[in-house]
Amino acid sequence: MSVEGREELLKQVRTARDSTEAETFWDAFLHGSIVPWRHRDYLRAAFLTLLRPEHRDWGLPEEATEFADRIHRVKQRGVLFRLQPESRTMTVFWLYHVELAIEAYHRQLPPAQQDVMLGPDDFQAVLQHMPELLVEKLPEIHYSADLLRSRDAQNFWTLPDLHRLAELPPYPAAVDPQFGQQLTRKQLGGDPERLLRHAFAVVQRCRYDSGDQRRSWFLNLAFAALQQHTIRLRITDPSIEPYSVTQAYLYIALVHAALAHFDEYRIRHMAYPAFKQLFPLLAPTVWTRYYSPKLWYSVEARAAFVPPDLRPLPDRIDARPPPVDRAMNGNNCSSEAFRRRGHVPEIPPAEVQQFHLAVTLEEAKTAP
Incomplete structure (x- = not known):
């Protein structure tokens, strides 16, 4: 405005x-x-x-x-x-x-x-x-x-x-x-949290519901679902970046490194806003620490995963205690506190729904 x-x-x-x-x-x-x-x-x-x-x-x-x-x-x-x-x-x-x-x-x-x-x-x-x-x-x-x-x-x-x-x-x-x-300021490129939020949902599902499935099984479904969702979004908003395997994989790898030392129970009951509070460095712009813009937006990076050209991906990312927020009654990392503030939706965003649907349909094929 x-x-x-x-x-x-x-x-x-x-x-x-x-x-x-x-x-x-x-x-x-x-x-x-x-x-x-x-x-x-x-x-x-x-x-x-x-x-x-x-x-x-x-x-x-x-x-x-x-x-x-x-x-x-x-x-x-x-x-x-x-x-x-x-x-x-x-x-x-x-x-x-x-x-x-x-x-x-x-x-x-x-x-x-x-x-x-x-x-x-x-x-x-x-x-x-x-x-x-x-x-x-x-x-x-x-x-x-x-x-x-x-x-x-x-x-x-x-x-x-x-x-x-x-x-x-x-x-x-x-x-x-x-x-x-x-x-009132329109955002070109859509919601910048979309890829990171999708990555959190993928790692969360992979950690608490892996069963006999390997991590690669979840990743293949996640990539396909995100690609379909991105194509649909670009029909109504061409400013959204085309689907990129490298971009999708980077956020999943970083979220996996962040949650590696958390137990399954805590991961399952963690809301995305609580995750962001614990790992404030994992912002949508975190890719700039690992990739140059030339490589990040390249055609090669869209088609397949390309290793970073600035620094290697970490194996572990430590959480940081967030500052006490009066509006959150001092309980910043409580998923319930975020729900009460309206930061947690009652139904997952479209890109997350698409992933869970893909997993459910694939699991149904092997049901007795």
Whole structure:
């Protein structure tokens, strides 16, 4: 989004102040008497939902369930105005970003005020701090139309396939004043986490469900599934890099080296965000430590695995204790903590589903 576009959003925030008190608005929302219903009203209702005292011990998925139920009850009362889509993915998506805005606003307050909980009347200040929330088409920047219309997105919380979710740095790190602008900035090349997330799923399945199968059996299925998924993605987004055997293998090799000293139980119950916290160096750009761009993007590297030209691949990667994050209640590596924050989808991303489906179909061929 351009500077001018953001200024226009800020102007909308300043000129469209709420005419009703927070409690009056909340009662009207519960009774379905807010006419006309605007996107700003949806955001305000989400904001008040997140601030309800009875929700302090809830996770974002649980809050999304109640929020969607309340909107559904409004519809049942026969209110004839357009409501926001209430698919599971859309509901969690908007609550996630409103909560993100709350945390970003809270962190920029003076230290003496950061221990004070925000109140219902702080909605205007939060929205002014991150006016990008007013962009009603924000989900379309993150999701392809096919995924948004899918049954999976309707019934489950699914991760975006075009633009990864924005995340704040661990507390107490400062938040970039322009942080909100990345919400509306389209990412060329698709989700940069896709290959690393796929590699984690492959190694995870290979470690806890290997049985009589060899590692090469899983890798062959993983490569074929990822290739098919990449081809489909490139039909709708040509900016995504073509499938590369070398790129797929590198991330799998690095994840395998990272998890080599973990037992099967811990690997099986580890969520991908928890893995990223333990191994912050394994970012999507980690390939630059091992490959030159010329070799990484070469035709040879696409067709078959090519050894790195900068440094050899490691046999072991040690985990690093992450900094304590107040938003995670100090329990950074707990998969449950990430689930409560909305970082863990209720259904695997498409590239991971494709791999698991390939394994299941192949295993079915040998079933008695």
